[in-house]
Amino acid sequence: MPVPSVITIDGPAGAGKSTLGELLARRLGYLFFDTGVMYRALAWAVLRSAIDPEDGEAVAALAHNLDIQVLPPGDATDGRPYTVLVDGVDVTWELRHPNVERIVSITARHPAARDIMRAQQRAIGCRGRVVMVGRDIGSVVMPDAPLKIYLDASLDERARRRTHEIQRRGGSADLQHVLNDIIRRDSLDRHVSAPAADACVIFSDGLSPEQVVALVIDRIDDGVGDSQDTSAYERAKNPDSART
């Protein structure tokens, strides 16, 4: 099949979506668009404005007036995959701050705010030549995307990867602590996660990032085929069964 102009990658926290998205986008010469940063940017703005993260109306009003730009990294030499500006302020690294982590799942949950974020995401997706990463991209934001991936991994594997990632960036991370945080986020993100029924499911335990990219390229070469492991999709719909 021709290379799909929009590729969506959804899945739970720590499954490797961003790594896959970045590698795939680089390989295809596409834009890499991590939609999670928009919700993080909104959470950052909620903190800046000191409004109540639970107040859906206030969060939506803020989202409505917010200028979020996700740009290529340009000349930055600090390893950033993109630059995020909120009302012109570079917040790229602040979006990873624990205070943002703490409230992002709450602010991302408000339907009116989500509608605003989704419309902006759709506008970028419709330009084509883009790999979009998130939770609801294949099902809600870009339901007509020709190739949808649902990337999953076991809880233990996700925690291990996240721990290594934090340590690689120079931070300190305790595996059990990270695991507990992923369980907490899975339960909060359940409200916003909507795997597309027609997504190709890739369960990435034991696979390197390059091997996962190769699987996706195979899908493109073969046409969109069956999922590698449909039970992962079932788990995504029913996260309580994920911890076995």
Ligand code: DC
């Ligand atoms: O992928 P991430 O950890 O950067 O996502 C941050 C938050 O945004 C997380 O709570 C899930 C939410 N999110 C969402 O609701 N919809 C998306 N398309 C992407 C992320």
